[in-house]
Amino acid sequence: MxxxxxxxxxxxxxxxxxDKLFYLxxxxxxxxxxxxxxxxxxxxxxxxxxxxxxxLIAAYLQGRFVQPRPSDKPPAEQILAxxxxxxxxxxxxxxxxxxxxxxxxxxxxxxxxxxxxxxxxKESRRVWFRERLNELAVADAEALATxxxxxxxxxxxxxxxxxxxxxxxxxxxxxxxxxxxxGVDVAEDAGKxxxxxxxxxx
Numbered sequence: 001m002x003x004x005x006x007x008x009x010x011x012x013x014x015x016x017x018x019d020k021l022f023y024l025x026x027x028x029x030x031x032x033x034x035x036x037x038x039x040x041x042x043x044x045x046x047x048x049x050x051x052x053x054x055x056l057i058a059a060y061l062q063g064r065f066v067q068p069r070p071s072d073k074p075p076a077e078q079i080l081a082x083x084x085x086x087x088x089x090x091x092x093x094x095x096x097x098x099x100x101x102x103x104x105x106x107x108x109x110x111x112x113x114x115x116x117x118x119x120x121x122k123e124s125r126r127v128w129f130r131e132r133l134n135e136l137a138v139a140d141a142e143a144l145a146t147x148x149x150x151x152x153x154x155x156x157x158x159x160x161x162x163x164x165x166x167x168x169x170x171x172x173x174x175x176x177x178x179x180x181x182x183g184v185d186v187a188e189d190a191g192k193x194x195x196x197x198x199x200x201x202x
Contacts, residue, residue, distance in 0.1 A: 010039075010041070010049060011043070011049045011050075013039055014039055014041075014046055014049055014050065014056070015059055015063060016055075016062065017035055017038045017039050018035050018056050018059075018060050019060050019063060019064070021035060021038065021050055022057070022060050022099075023094075023102075023167075024094060024096060025095055026030075026102075026106060027057055027102075027103060027104050027106050027107060027178065028107070031053070032046055032047075032053050032056070033161075035056070053200055057114065058113055058114070058117065061099065061100060061103060061114065061117045061118070061121075062117065063133050064099045064100070064121075065117070065120070065121050065124075067124065067128075068082075068128055074142070075132040075133070075135040075136050076132075076179060076185075076186055076199070077130055079129060079133075079148065079175065079179070080172055080175060080179075080186075081130050081175065082148075082152065083151075083152075083155070083168045083169070083171050083172035083175060084168070084172070086137075086152065086155060086156070086168040086171070087165045087166075087168035087169060088165075090155075090156075090159040090164075090165035090167065090168055091165045093200075094161075095159075097157075097160050098153070098156055100117065101116035101122045101123065101153070101156075103117075103118060104118050110119065122149065122153075123153070124144050126146060126148075126149045127145070129144075129145035129148045129149060130142060130144075130145035133145055133182075134183050135160065136179075136182075136185065138182045138183065139182065139183070140182075140197055144178060144179075144182055147178055148175055150169065150180065151171040151174055151175055154171065155167045155168050155170070155171035157169075169171060
């Protein structure tokens with residue numbers, strides 16, 4: 001029997017609460033007073049763990065900086081599964097877009113700390129695509145990786161405007177075209193989950 005999970009530390013509780021409120025309500029809209037009240041602590045206690053709201057914002061974004069899980073699936077299937085994951089995320093009631101884009105949009109590009117984290121996240125996703133494309137021996141993996149990232153970000157923007165998870169499927173279809181044009185053998189049902197089974201989350 002697995003041991004029970006360790007209880008959350010106060011810092012983890014603060015960060016979990018900040019994550020929820022920042023993402024759902026907006027970074028500017030939520031003050032440290034609101035976060036402290038939600039956790040049930042004083043503002044002084046919050047500042048003992050995070051010396052400023054900027055530090056809390058940075059920790060929130062770093063916590064969202066999650067790398068894709070390792071996979072032994074074929075590279076093309078991994079690439080296309082990205083869009084299946086997006087479609088599931090779009091269908092969730094709490095989906096509010098990309099937290100990194102949201103943060104830059106709210107705080108402005110002049111907030112260098114936030115922009116640095118956002119750029120690092122976006123670049124990590126582009127590099128992940130590039131690595132999968134290199135495994136497929138694609139000639140210009142650099143350019144195609146950028147195009148795939150644009151499909152991801154474009155589908156997120158379209159879903160936010162239209163509230164339509166099918167935007168992820170449209171992006172996936174476009175990704176198939178790009179892969180085929182790059183010489184990748186993509187079956188018509190590539191990246192499609194087995195019947196009755198949802199694709200693994202990424």
